Amino acid sequence: MRIPWAAVLAAAACTASPSPPRPEPRIRLDTTKDESSNNDDLDVLGLMSSALTTMQDRYFERWIGTWPEGIDWTRAVVNTHLVAALRTITDELPRQNRTVEDRECTITGTHHLISGYFADVIAYYFGENAFEIRHEAYDDMLWVVLSWLESIQFVKEHGDLLSGTGMGFTSSLLAWYGDRWAPAFAHRSRIFWELAARGWDDKYCDGGMFWSPRGLPYKNAVTNELFISSSIAMYLHFPGDPNNEPFGGRNGADSTSSSKPAKFDWRPHDPIFGKAAQNAHAWLTSSNMTNDQGLYTDGFHISGLDRGSNNTSCDERNEMVYTYNQGVILSGLLGLYQATNREKYLDEGHQLVENVIRATGFDLEHGKPFEADNIKPATTETDQAVSRLPPWRGLGRAGVLEDACDASGDCSQDSQTFKSIWMHHFAKFCAPDALKLSGKNKDGKSAEAAEKVRQRHRERCRRYIPWLRRNARAALGTRDADGVFGMWWTVGLLAEEQGKGVTAEEVEALEKADKHAGGRWPVGSVDYRNRAEWRHEGGWPLKKEQGNIKTETVADGSLSSPSETGTETDAEGEGASQKPITSRDLGDRFAPRIGKRESNEQGVGGLLPWDPNLRGRGRTLETQAGGLAVLRALWVVWGNERDGS
Numbered sequence: 314m315r316i317p318w319a320a321v322l323a324a325a326a327c328t329a330s331p332s333p334p335r336p337e338p339r340i341r342l343d344t345t346k347d348e349s350s351n352n353d354d355l356d357v358l359g360l361m362s363s364a365l366t367t368m369q370d371r372y373f374e375r376w377i378g379t380w381p382e383g384i385d386w387t388r389a390v391v392n393t394h395l396v397a398a399l400r401t402i403t404d405e406l407p408r409q410n411r412t413v414e415d416r417e418c419t420i421t422g423t424h425h426l427i428s429g430y431f432a433d434v435i436a437y438y439f440g441e442n443a444f445e446i447r448h449e450a451y452d453d454m455l456w457v458v459l460s461w462l463e464s465i466q467f468v469k470e471h472g473d474l475l476s477g478t479g480m481g482f483t484s485s486l487l488a489w490y491g492d493r494w495a496p497a498f499a500h501r502s503r504i505f506w507e508l509a510a511r512g513w514d515d516k517y518c519d520g521g522m523f524w525s526p527r528g529l530p531y532k533n534a535v536t537n538e539l540f541i542s543s544s545i546a547m548y549l550h551f552p553g554d555p556n557n558e559p560f561g562g563r564n565g566a567d568s569t570s571s572s573k574p575a576k577f578d579w580r581p582h583d584p585i586f587g588k589a590a591q592n593a594h595a596w597l598t599s600s601n602m603t604n605d606q607g608l609y610t611d612g613f614h615i616s617g618l619d620r621g622s623n624n625t626s627c628d629e630r631n632e633m634v635y636t637y638n639q640g641v642i643l644s645g646l647l648g649l650y651q652a653t654n655r656e657k658y659l660d661e662g663h664q665l666v667e668n669v670i671r672a673t674g675f676d677l678e679h680g681k682p683f684e685a686d687n688i689k690p691a692t693t694e695t696d697q698a699v700s701r702l703p704p705w706r707g708l709g710r711a712g713v714l715e716d717a718c719d720a721s722g723d724c725s726q727d728s729q730t731f732k733s734i735w736m737h738h739f740a741k742f743c744a745p746d747a748l749k750l751s752g753k754n755k756d757g758k759s760a761e762a763a764e765k766v767r768q769r770h771r772e773r774c775r776r777y778i779p780w781l782r783r784n785a786r787a788a789l790g791t792r793d794a795d796g797v798f799g800m801w802w803t804v805g806l807l808a809e810e811q812g813k814g815v816t817a818e819e820v821e822a823l824e825k826a827d828k829h830a831g832g833r834w835p836v837g838s839v840d841y842r843n844r845a846e847w848r849h850e851g852g853w854p855l856k857k858e859q860g861n862i863k864t865e866t867v868a869d870g871s872l873s874s875p876s877e878t879g880t881e882t883d884a885e886g887e888g889a890s891q892k893p894i895t896s897r898d899l900g901d902r903f904a905p906r907i908g909k910r911e912s913n914e915q916g917v918g919g920l921l922p923w924d925p926n927l928r929g930r931g932r933t934l935e936t937q938a939g940g941l942a943v944l945r946a947l948w949v950v951w952g953n954e955r956d957g958s
């Protein structure tokens with residue numbers, strides 16, 4: 314089903330003489346390489362909404378209330394993207410400059426659409442493998458926390474919008490039904506936060522979260538960033554939870570055991586959450602986890618533990634750099650600022666964002682790629698053998714974000730999710746409303762100081778828009794005929810700027826250039842998320858290893874179809890046998906759909922001769938979420954400009 318988002322959002326359905334439909338989303342062909350911060354040529358909100366519609370209508374199965382092709386943690390992330398997009402649409406409605414009647418009508422119409430997709434969120438509340446995730450790694454649990462906290466905020470904001478229109482009835486029976494779900498969402502957030510908090514440990518590395526309760530200690534960036542971000546979000550947004558099930562209550566085990574009873578009746582703004590966030594942040598910043606590009610590496614092992622040593626310090630750093638490790642902390646830093654009014658948290662976030670943007674080959678100073686990262690037009694025959702794309706810069710190229718696996722097309726299901734995560738947390742960090750909570754102190758002096766901070770923050774965020782726009786244009790260029798986004802955005806930029814996609818020969822040449830530039834996998838890195846060498850080295854046992862697809866180049870330069878089935882494996886330790894998926898996880902039923910791909914000869918929309926985004930896992934739920942997230946980020950961060958305040 315295709316929803317005419319542009320028409321809906323323009324209230325065409327409401328007025329007697331509908332305004333003419335907006336033209337098809339047009340992307341300006343821009344060969345000057347200068348990115349503008351004006352996005353009027355892109356119908357960003359309409360494109361974002363279409364990405365959402367495609368994600369839900371193609372990948373969500375309502376009869377089981379889940380995205381069958383996802384896995385537990387990617388589903389939690391996708392749920393977060395879904396809710397975040399609904400928040401953005403809700404947020405947009407009152408901003409529109411309309412007559413009162415138009416506005417009311419648009420809000421009513423859009424309310425029905427939002428409610429339709431919010432029903433998916435509720436279905437997923439029951440479709441989520443909540444029992445199994447309790448036994449997974451700590452990061453898995455924390456994605457769950459973030460997704461339900463996002464939902465709580467959405468419910469409140471949408472309810473507030475409706476009360477402003479007369480649709481929010483004061484009687485609780487007639488109130489928007491979303492409100493009734495907030496306690497359930499709060500309960501699940503709290504349960505999973507508590508479970509995950511057990512992953513904090515002071516014996517090794519003087520603190521920090523373990524990745525997983527099993528195997529050799531690994532204190533990694535993502536789990537600690539998630540703990541910071543989810544703890545501070547609990548502090549700020551958790552509305553309390555008096556529900557003691559399933560661990561406590563009258564019949565619960567805890568009430569009869571001699572051990573300390575569980576903490577009942579969690580209240581909002583419990584200092585426990587705020588302190589946890591601050592501690593974790595202090596630990597992470599002192600852990601020496603960033604490399605000389607100022608980017609977070611993946612994490613730390615402790616040397617000799619597998620040889621029976623009594624060492625306890627984090628001394629073996631895994632140099633692997635992923636996009637999401639630079640992202641999750643951004644929402645945490647914003648939250649820490651909101652909770653403390655200390656600008657140093659924002660400074661830290663901007664520093665990280667700038668480091669990321671530089672590592673994609675983009676010169677923030679001049680609002681365009683570094684000279685060497687300009688895309689070269691393919692004018693001659695010989696250019697065919699030489700890639701028009703510049704070599705790897707640490708986290709992308711040509712001003713576009715990439716994970717190391719993008720260019721080789723061998724990303725795992727995990728990695729296919731990473732860029733969407735970066736975009737989501739970046740959008741939170743730079744949203745116009747981000748500083749709404751600041752300046753709570755009533756005395757004029759601190760309010761004035763907070764306003765200065767807000768202005769500085771806004772100015773810095775404004776500088777990121779041209780880069781963000783470039784990434785959105787790149788992602789848009791990867792869509793296939795059905796509007797599904799691909800994994801490797803950079804090639805979308807080629808298609809978009811030059812109307813000519815990348816060839817297999819160019820990708821091959823690019824591999825060589827990347828190797829020459831030092832390679833995409835840093836020395837001393839172990840890519841747990843995409844490559845499985847660790848298994849044979851007695852290394853850290855990985856909780857997931859799905860999605861490692863072996864593809865073989867065949868004679869005509871296209872790739873053989875992957876043997877990937879989309880089932881989830883759970884390797885818990887050396888030689889662990891693959892655990893069959895449960896009956897709740899119906900992923901295997903959908904395997905044929907994943908396996909069946911269009912032929913790579915046809916290319917995107919008939920435009921490209923060869924489509925690098927069909928390699929490996931191809932286009933998936935997770936790559937679609939990436940497209941949604943980058944468009945949403947552009948819309949949200951650009952909001953700083955549109956509002957002009």
Ligand SMILES: *[C@@H]1O[C@H](CO)[C@@H](O)[C@H](O)[C@H]1NC(C)=O
Pocket residue numbers: 410
């Ligand atoms: C919004 O409405 C006001 C008042 O009718 C008008 O002056 C202004 O130009 C409008 N702005 C836009 C962007 O249409």
Ligand SMILES: *[C@@H]1O[C@H](CO)[C@@H](O)[C@H](O)[C@H]1NC(C)=O
Pocket residue numbers: 601630
């Ligand atoms: C930080 O980690 C790097 C890479 O492992 C190492 O070379 C450096 O000595 C460490 N610095 C400190 C202060 O521990």
Ligand SMILES: *[C@@H]1O[C@H](CO)[C@@H](O)[C@H](O)[C@H]1NC(C)=O
Pocket residue numbers: 616617618620621622623624628
């Ligand atoms: C313990 O740590 C030290 C210092 O990092 C290292 O040199 C040593 O090899 C480790 N012990 C074992 C048994 O690996």
Ligand SMILES: *[C@@H]1O[C@H](CO)[C@@H](O)[C@H](O)[C@H]1NC(C)=O
Pocket residue numbers: 623624625
């Ligand atoms: C490890 O054991 C050795 C020998 O028993 C001891 O000298 C050393 O202090 C211990 N190190 C730690 C970090 O406990």
